[in-house]
Amino acid sequence: EVVHDVQAISHRLDQVVALARETAADALVLQEIDFGSRATGEQDQAEILARRLGWAYVARARTQMSPYPLYPRPLSFNVAGKIDTGLAVISRYPIKKSVLYPLPGSRERSWVADAFGPISLVQEVRVRIAEKKELKILQVVLDREHPRTRERQAAAAAEWIQTRDFADAVVFATTWAEPMRRPRNEEEATQLGELEYTMDLLRHKGELLGFIEDQAFLEDPAAYATWIGPEGGLPLRRFDSVFHGRSIVRIEPKFLDPMPELSDHLPLLLELDIP
Helix, strand or coil: CCCCHHHHHHHHHHHHHHHHCCCCCCCEEEEEEEECCCCCCCHHHHHHHHHCCCCCCCEEEEEEEEEECCCCCCCCCCCCCEEEEEEEECHHHHHHEEEEECCCCCCCCHHHHHHHHHCCEEEEEEEEEEEEEEEEEEEHHHHHHHHHHHHHHHHHHHHHCCCCCCCCCCEEECCCCCCCEEEHHHHHHHHHCCCCCEEEHHHHCCCEEEECCHEEEHHCHHCCEEECCCCCCCEEEEECCCEEEECCCCEEEEEECCCCCCEEEECCEEEEEEC
């Protein structure tokens, strides 16, 4: 029932390519990218971007997939045809390894949400940027609706990360991981229970560092918002964070100008030196 304008989507992908070239990017770390949903013309957007950039390497992680003709709410008929979306890393350098680690599901969600809703996971991608030197990129997807589940998943992700070799060089991109949010009303406070607020991976990050000082963020979370919202304009909430390993020599983050016609998230450019 809902099929987006394929030409408009192609134009948006051209905008991503232009932004990558303008910033001389070496890799794109993308979330909510489409691998072939009917609503977007059944095209693999990661493959299209790689081809237009002239890059040869793509690592995908599917976080939402259903072959059924009506999804995700059959009674509302909001999307007809299969859905196939997720995370992707697209690189000009060789991708040597891609690993997926599933996180525990939500105890609070219905069986329908568990069967068809977004999958919570960690995607680890290792990119060889020089002889015996790797860039290790991780993306984390946490439950969007249930704070207790998010906390369990964040703890599980942190425990898994600490068992891996991530101390030397890591870019840690998180999606759907709002680090801090106090209850907005009594109903939400009841839902949160003993958790007065969520800090997700910020609470559990262990050896990883944040490119924004923790205390500064805790004192003024709104100043570091990354989600523009459906209406565009100023960022409203912080859904995305970036952490890195302690031995990265230099990391300089820069939020780029909002592009509401392209995404409801702020583009983020990271420049870093790896020992």
